[in-house]
Amino acid sequence: MTTSFSTIGFIGTGAITDAMVRGLMADPPAAARILVSPRNAETAARLAADFAAVEIAPDNQAIVDAADMVVLAIRPQVAADVVRGLRFRPGQSVVSLVAAVDRETVQSWIGTPVRLTQAIPLPFVARRSGATAIFPPDDQAAQLFAAIGTPVECTTRDEYQLLAAASALMATYFGIMDETVRWLGAKGLPDAAARTYVSTLFSDLSVSARETDMPSFAELSRDYATKGGLNEQAHADFRRHGGAAALTAALDRVLARIKGEPF
Numbered sequence: 001m002t003t004s005f006s007t008i009g010f011i012g013t014g015a016i017t018d019a020m021v022r023g024l025m026a027d028p029p030a031a032a033r034i035l036v037s038p039r040n041a042e043t044a045a046r047l048a049a050d051f052a053a054v055e056i057a058p059d060n061q062a063i064v065d066a067a068d069m070v071v072l073a074i075r076p077q078v079a080a081d082v083v084r085g086l087r088f089r090p091g092q093s094v095v096s097l098v099a100a101v102d103r104e105t106v107q108s109w110i111g112t113p114v115r116l117t118q119a120i121p122l123p124f125v126a127r128r129s130g131a132t133a134i135f136p137p138d139d140q141a142a143q144l145f146a147a148i149g150t151p152v153e154c155t156t157r158d159e160y161q162l163l164a165a166a167s168a169l170m171a172t173y174f175g176i177m178d179e180t181v182r183w184l185g186a187k188g189l190p191d192a193a194a195r196t197y198v199s200t201l202f203s204d205l206s207v208s209a210r211e212t213d214m215p216s217f218a219e220l221s222r223d224y225a226t227k228g229g230l231n232e233q234a235h236a237d238f239r240r241h242g243g244a245a246a247l248t249a250a251l252d253r254v255l256a257r258i259k260g261e262p263f
C-alpha cells in the first residue's frame with residue numbers, strides 16, 4: 001500500500017517514531033521520504049542507517065517546511081514549547097500523538113489553522129499490526145495508519161478518550177505476565193520454562209479473544225472455566241481480592257487524567 005504523502009516528517013524521534021518509521025519502511029515501503037528530527041540522536045541515526053528514504057533534518061522547522069504531513073511525537077512535558085516555536089503552513093496536515101493533550105490545545109500552540117488529527121499508534125505498527133485510534137475522522141490520517149495497521153476512526157472526543165484509556169493497559173498486561181513468571185520462579189520453575197509457558201498461554205488467549213464469536217468476553221471467560229474447576233476458582237479469588245476493582249479504578253483514573261480532570 002502507498003500513501004499520498006511524498007514526505008512525512010516526525011518531530012521527536014523516540015520509541016513511537018521508531019515503530020512508525022519501521023512500519024512505513026517495511027516492504028513494500030509506504031512513504032517516499034521520511035524526515036526525522038535529530039533528537040534522539042541515536043534513534044535517528046539508526047533509522048537513517050537502516051532506510052535510505054529516512055533523512056535526519058537539521059532541526060524541527062526544516063521538517064515542518066519540507067513535510068506534507070507532520071507527526072508530533074514528543075512527550076507532553078516538552079510539547080507546548082516545541083510546537084509553539086514552529087511555523088506551520090495553513091491547512092498543513094498534522095497528526096498529534098501527544099498523549100493527554102486535547103486537539104484544541106495543540107491547535108492553540110500551532111496558531112495557524114491546520115488539518116489536525118490526534119492518533120494513538122501502538123508499538124505494533126512497527127510490524128504493520130495493531131489498531132490506531134484517530135480523532136476526528138480524517139482521510140489522510142486514516143490512509144497513513146492503514147498502511148501500518150488498522151485505523152479506528154472516532155467520531156467523538158469521548159470515544160477517542162475511552163480508547164486512549166484502554167491503551168494504557170499495555171504495561172499492566174505485561175505486568176500480570178511478569179508477576180506470574182516471578183511466582184513460578186519463586187516456586188522453583190526455571191525462568192526460561194516459565195517465560196515460554198506464560199507468553200504462549202497469553203498469546204493463545206489473545207488470539208481466542210480476537211477470533212471468538214461469543215457475544216461478550218464474560219462468556220468467553222465462563223467458557224474457559226470448568227464448573228468448580230481451577231480457572232473458576234482463580235477468577236473468583238482475583239475478583240474477591242480486588243483484582244477487578246483495581247483494574248476499573250486504574251481505568252477511571254487514567255480517563256480522568258486524559259480528560260484533564262483531577263486524578
Ligand SMILES: NC(=O)c1ccc[n+]([C@@H]2O[C@H](COP(=O)([O-])OP(=O)(O)OC[C@H]3O[C@@H](n4cnc5c(N)ncnc54)[C@H](OP(=O)(O)O)[C@@H]3O)[C@@H](O)[C@H]2O)c1
Nearest residue numbers: 012013014015016037039040073074075076097098099121
Ligand atoms: N510509545 C508509545 O507507544 C506511544 C503511543 C502513542 C502515543 N505516544 C505519545 O507519543 C509521544 C512520544 O512518545 P515516545 O514513547 O516516542 O517518547 P520518547 O521515546 O521519549 O520520545 C520522545 C523523543 O522526543 C525527543 N525530543 C525531546 N525534545 C525534543 C525537541 N525539542 N525536538 C525534537 N525532539 C525532542 C526526545 O529526544 P531525547 O531522547 O534526546 O530527549 C525523545 O527521543 C508522547 O507524547 C507519547 O505520549 C507514545
